[in-house]
Amino acid sequence: GEDVEQSLFLSVREGDSSVINCTYTDSSSTYLYWYKQEPGAGLQLLTYIFSNMDMKQDQRLTVLLNKKDKHLSLRIADTQTGDSAIYFCAENKVIFGPGTSLSVIP
Amino acid sequence: DAMVIQNPRYQVTQFGKPVTLSCSQTLNHNVMYWYQQKSSQAPKLLFHYYDKDFNNEADTPDNFQSRRPNTSFCFLDIRSPGLGDAAMYLCATSTGGTDTQYFGPGTRLTVL
Numbered sequence: 001g002e003d004v005e006q007s008l009f010l011s012v013r014e015g016d017s018s019v020i021n022c023t024y025t026d027s028s029s030t031y032l033y034w035y036k037q038e039p040g041a042g043l044q045l046l047t048y049i050f051s052n053m054d055m056k057q058d059q060r061l062t063v064l065l066n067k068k069d070k071h072l073s074l075r076i077a078d079t080q081t082g083d084s085a086i087y088f089c090a091e092n093k094v095i096f097g098p099g100t101s102l103s104v105i106p
Numbered sequence: 107d108a109m110v111i112q113n114p115r116y117q118v119t120q121f122g123k124p125v126t127l128s129c130s131q132t133l134n135h136n137v138m139y140w141y142q143q144k145s146s147q148a149p150k151l152l153f154h155y156y157d158k159d160f161n162n163e164a165d166t167p168d169n170f171q172s173r174r175p176n177t178s179f180c181f182l183d184i185r186s187p188g189l190g191d192a193a194m195y196l197c198a199t200s201t202g203g204t205d206t207q208y209f210g211p212g213t214r215l216t217v218l
Contacts, residue, residue, distance in 0.1 A: 004148075031206075033206075033207075035209075040214070041211055041212070042110075042112075042196055042209040042210050042211040042212040043149065043196065043198075043209040044209070045206060045207065045208065045209070048206060088148060088149070094139075094151045096148035096149050096150075097148060098147065098148050099146075099147075099148055
């Protein structure tokens with residue numbers, strides 16, 4: 001069946017890079033997404049990657065896709081305290097991972 | 107400018123008392139979605155509309171219904187809320203082409 005997995009917690013120091021990992025199961029996924037959710041708020045689309053791409057960079061964000069291993073990662077460079085949130089990966093919009101709670105230590 | 111608007115942001119209802127949550131969009135997107143997100147869990151898709159075509163997820167309880175009277179508005183009706191229905195309800199929109207979703211801020215439902 002369809003399932004998306006993520007590690008639940010990540011803690012980094014301010015200024016370091018954060019890497020959030022995700023594995024998915026549906027090899028037919030066309031798009032893979034990263035969303036950010038701050039406490040009590042809706043989901044904010046951060047970035048997405050088309051399945052025929054290996055990498056996408058957008059300012060401090062880098063998405064890597066290993067389609068063979070069905071592995072997706074989100075790297076946040078120079079992590080700031082404002083990056084503290086829950087990060088969800090999702091495939092084809094409707095299957096979300098459990099979310100990774102990122103804590104940034106000042 | 108807000109593009110996907112959900113009202114109210116916080117809703118309190120009583121056990122068994124019908125409640126309606128509202129979503130509107132200024133994006134003129136074809137597709138509108140409703141998700142349920144319980145505390146510390148991933149959003150779970152309940153159903154979506156592609157234009158007027160309603161698509162229900164197989165495991166969405168019958169207690170949940172939806173209406174889309176026009177392109178801009180979509181409603182989530184919970185006919186007899188139970189304590190287990192307390193959650194954040196998220197509305198999202200997309201065009202069929204790009205598949206990118208835009209989420210509203212959510213309505214947090216409390217059931218007493």
